[in-house]
Amino acid sequence: MTAPRFDELIHPGTRLSIVALLASADWAEFAFLRDQLDLSDSALSKQLSTLEEAGYVIIERPVREHRRRVRARLTEVGRSAFQGHVAALQQIVGSSEMERITA
Amino acid sequence: MQTPITPQEARAALDTIDRDRRRVIDEIDLPRWYWWGLALGWIALGLITDLKHPWLTAAATLVFGAVHASVAPRVASGRHRTHQLSVRQDLTGRHTARLVIGCVASLAVVTIAAALAASADGARHPVTIASVLVAVIIVLGGPQLLAWVRRRAAQASAS
Numbered sequence: 577m578t579a580p581r582f583d584e585l586i587h588p589g590t591r592l593s594i595v596a597l598l599a600s601a602d603w604a605e606f607a608f609l610r611d612q613l614d615l616s617d618s619a620l621s622k623q624l625s626t627l628e629e630a631g632y633v634i635i636e637r638p639v640r641e642h643r644r645r646v647r648a649r650l651t652e653v654g655r656s657a658f659q660g661h662v663a664a665l666q667q668i669v670g671s672s673e674m675e676r677i678t679a
Numbered sequence: 680m681q682t683p684i685t686p687q688e689a690r691a692a693l694d695t696i697d698r699d700r701r702r703v704i705d706e707i708d709l710p711r712w713y714w715w716g717l718a719l720g721w722i723a724l725g726l727i728t729d730l731k732h733p734w735l736t737a738a739a740t741l742v743f744g745a746v747h748a749s750v751a752p753r754v755a756s757g758r759h760r761t762h763q764l765s766v767r768q769d770l771t772g773r774h775t776a777r778l779v780i781g782c783v784a785s786l787a788v789v790t791i792a793a794a795l796a797a798s799a800d801g802a803r804h805p806v807t808i809a810s811v812l813v814a815v816i817i818v819l820g821g822p823q824l825l826a827w828v829r830r831r832a833a834q835a836s837a838s
Contacts, residue, residue, distance in 0.1 A: 582683050592692060596699035602758075602765035612702055640762065662696060665689040672686030 580667045581660035585630050590615065590623050595658050598633065598650040606646040624648055632657060697837070700770075704832045707771050707825065708760040709779070713750065714821040717783065718814035720746070725790070725810025747783075755779040757825055770836070775828050782824060786813050 586595050593613050598604060610620050627633040632654030636647050650658070684692075720743050727739045753759065755776040758766040793809035802808055 584683070587684070587692065589695065592695055593699050596696040597703060600700050600703035600767055600770050602767055604765075605763040608761075608763035612699075645762075662693070665693050665696075668684065668689035669686050669693065672689075 578656070578659040578663045580664035581657070582664040583657050583661040585626070585632070586657060586661050590619070591627060594620075594623055594627065594648075595632065595650065595654065598648060599655060599658050603636070603647045603649040606648065609648065627654065630654075700836050701833060703764070703766055704770060704829055704836065706760055706764050707757045707766055707775075707829050707832060709754050709757055709821065709825055710760055713754050714818055716750075717747070717821075718817040721786075721790070721810045721814045721817065722807070725794075725807040726804075728806040728810075729804045751780060751783075752776070757828055770832050771828065772832065772835075778828070779824065782820075783817075786816065789813055789816070 586592055590613065594609060597609060597612060606617075606620065606624075609615075609624075610617060613620070615623075624633060624635060627648075628635055631651060634649045634651055636649060637644050638647065639645070724736075724739055724743050728736045730736075756768070757771050757775045757779075758768065790806070790809045790813045793812050794805045797805035797808045
């Protein structure tokens with residue numbers, strides 16, 4: 577059971593989606609994230625840099641078919657922060673529903 | 680406790696997370712070429728068997744098995760439909776590869792049964808007929824099998 581911890585860095589919409597996609601994957605290529613989230617290259621780079629600086633994401637550059645690819649992977653710290661954030665969101669929703677039932 | 684966002688905003692964020700998880704679940708699949716390659720290989724094996732040269736049949740079966748054994752471990756998990764993403768194993772379930780390989784193995788039994796039936800009915804090329812039937816099952820049924828895996832993953836994710 578993950579302890580609820582609201583994460584201000586993850587919560588903004590685009591970063592939340594990036595981390596949610598990466599949480600379900602071992603890794604995802606830059607192009608996959610860009611296409612799924614309909615972002616420009618620069619917008620996605622900026623958000624990934626923010627997550628990388630926080631230690632939530634690792635950017636890898638493997639070579640495949642003679643081309644260098646860019647792919648992102650959630651770190652254990654990032655995964656733990658995401659799970660804590662989801663737990664915090666669930667707690668907020670759950671508390672609200674409890675208040676509504678007992679009102 | 681003072682919460683940084685409203686319950687409505689929290690609900691919207693959870694919906695976003697669920698939508699993004701489903702986007703990854705939608706990527707659980709095997710490459711199309713796997714099903715088509717398997718189907719064509721199956722028909723080729725049927726044709727060779729109907730030539731009634733036991734050594735040729737044995738050699739073709741070995742080659743078919745070796746090629747499949749080299750390819751299947753990389754793709755049969757359903758986690759690498761494309762080179763753009765590797766789906767986490769806890770999303771696909773641990774047994775997807777076994778399910779795929781098990782279904783392929785059971786189709787060998789179906790092929791033998793269908794070939795025996797065709798032979799009893801006097802067909803000149805019973806194994807070819809049976810392998811074409813099974814090839815159609817592979818091409819049509821393979822993607823359906825993975826669609827079922829995706830539905831199961833979505834249900835597990837929602838619970």
